[in-house]
Amino acid sequence: MPGSYGIKCSPHFAMGMVMLIQVGDIPQADFPADLPRRAKDRFTSILARETE
16 A cells, blocks of 8 residues: 555654655655654654755
């Protein structure tokens, strides 16, 4: 199914160790409210590179 899927490394999630798998077009990012700051920063950075 098309979309962006966030994957986390459970032991290092709070330190921002995440991965993004994109299938098809880039949809609008919707982050959960309890997402750690570093993880959100990393996801935002990854998405920004994809739109350049």
